[in-house]
Amino acid sequence: xxxxxxxQLRDVFAQDADEAPxxxxxxxxxxxxxxxxxxHLSVAAGAAVLVVLVSGTALAGxxxxxxxxxxxxxxxxxxxxxxPDARGADCSAYRSAxxxxxxxxxxxxxxxxxxxxxxxxxxxxxxxxxxxxxxxRGGSGNRATVTMMAPLGTGVYVSEAGPSYMVGTRLxxxxxxxxxxxxxxTRYYDEATAAAWRAAVRDR
Amino acid sequence: MTFEEYVxxxxxxxxxxxxxxxxxxxxxxxxxxxxxxxxxxxxxxxQAARDPDxxxxxxxxxxxxxxxxxxxxxxxxxxxxxxxxxxxxxxxxVATRDRMHQLLAGLAPRARxxxxxxxxxxxxxxxxxxxxxxxxxxxxxTAARALAALRVGDPATITGEIx
Numbered sequence: 001x002x003x004x005x006x007x008q009l010r011d012v013f014a015q016d017a018d019e020a021p022x023x024x025x026x027x028x029x030x031x032x033x034x035x036x037x038x039x040h041l042s043v044a045a046g047a048a049v050l051v052v053l054v055s056g057t058a059l060a061g062x063x064x065x066x067x068x069x070x071x072x073x074x075x076x077x078x079x080x081x082x083x084p085d086a087r088g089a090d091c092s093a094y095r096s097a098x099x100x101x102x103x104x105x106x107x108x109x110x111x112x113x114x115x116x117x118x119x120x121x122x123x124x125x126x127x128x129x130x131x132x133x134x135x136x137r138g139g140s141g142n143r144a145t146v147t148m149m150a151p152l153g154t155g156v157y158v159s160e161a162g163p164s165y166m167v168g169t170r171l172x173x174x175x176x177x178x179x180x181x182x183x184x185x186t187r188y189y190d191e192a193t194a195a196a197w198r199a200a201v202r203d204r
Numbered sequence: 205m206t207f208e209e210y211v212x213x214x215x216x217x218x219x220x221x222x223x224x225x226x227x228x229x230x231x232x233x234x235x236x237x238x239x240x241x242x243x244x245x246x247x248x249x250x251q252a253a254r255d256p257d258x259x260x261x262x263x264x265x266x267x268x269x270x271x272x273x274x275x276x277x278x279x280x281x282x283x284x285x286x287x288x289x290x291x292x293x294x295x296x297x298v299a300t301r302d303r304m305h306q307l308l309a310g311l312a313p314r315a316r317x318x319x320x321x322x323x324x325x326x327x328x329x330x331x332x333x334x335x336x337x338x339x340x341x342x343x344x345x346t347a348a349r350a351l352a353a354l355r356v357g358d359p360a361t362i363t364g365e366i367x
Contacts, residue, residue, distance in 0.1 A: 005354060005355060009354075012308070013319075013323055016223060016224045017220040017223065020220040021219055116234070
């Protein structure tokens with residue numbers, strides 16, 4: 001009886017392992033190359049490596065290591081403009097960089113760490129820590145932790161619409177009470193938009 | 205070995221282990237990501253370890269058990285399982301496996317982890333003790349209690365064939 005149970009456990013676990021997500025050798029090589037080139041950008045490149053690895057091509061070109069997206073049709077990999085917002089948020093508010101004047105804080109930063117969101121929450125928010133390159137408004141120092149919607153790749157949002165960022169992603173972030181606002185108030189970094197944000201705050 | 209080489213060689217097996225532990229593809233990905241992130245942050249220690257693979261495995265197990273402690277409220281409830289007659293029909297193999305999954309899900313995370321390490325990774329008690337940071341006697345006692353619970357849980361589960 002005992003040996004039978006033990007064999008059943010071996011069989012069940014082996015079958016479970018056979019059904020695990022697959023890492024293709026091609027994807028592994030591709031990602032390893034990215035890490036070698038860009039590892040200095042990431043405080044914890046491991047997170048990015050695995051998000052890309054386990055998500056296969058869906059996230060292979062994502063924001064972490066700075067390569068331009070190959071196709072705008074790959075919505076998950078889009079790295080410019082506003083973050084894709086989750087769950088049908090009202091995105092009519094943001095019109096231009098000038099709207100930043102209505103926000104408590106705004107900065108240019110690179111994601112340094114992402115806390116695990118509580119899966120019990122209907123819309124999982126999580127604490128995201130940034131290395132801050134420049135404060136446009138409302139803060140100081142070289143680090144900031146804000147509350148944001150959990151990114152794709154953290155479990156609950158893997159296959160759903162939602163923000164797509166990870167450790168190493170450079171973002172322009174703004175919001176109130178240390179909660180990042182969506183709908184364009186938090187965006188992928190690009191120099192032109194950063195300049196517009198800088199100017200918008202300076203002109204106020 | 206560089207971090208990239210390690211990921212290339214061991215990333216898939218880590219992900220499989222994470223999946224066996226969690227039986228959830230997304231959680232497994234998240235768990236593996238967390239483990240590798242932590243491994244990267246202390247990569248010099250991983251490289252210096254007597255057995256780097258065991259070191260990273262331990263990181264993954266710690267993350268897994270830590271999550272389970274923090275997310276205890278999200279653990280899946282297991283319906284009451286009633287004993288029934290053994291059905292020899294091979295078509296019941298899938299259902300038998302499902303019942304085994306239910307029984308395993310009813311175990312404490314640490315007990316289930318011990319079984320995974322023993323019957324999936326084929327670690328001996330010393331290896332399990334080292335991986336989980338507990339004593340060998342605790343491993344033996346935990347495994348014995350877990351196996352007993354599985355036997356008592358549903359006799360039908362342990363008499364059918366799993367395919």
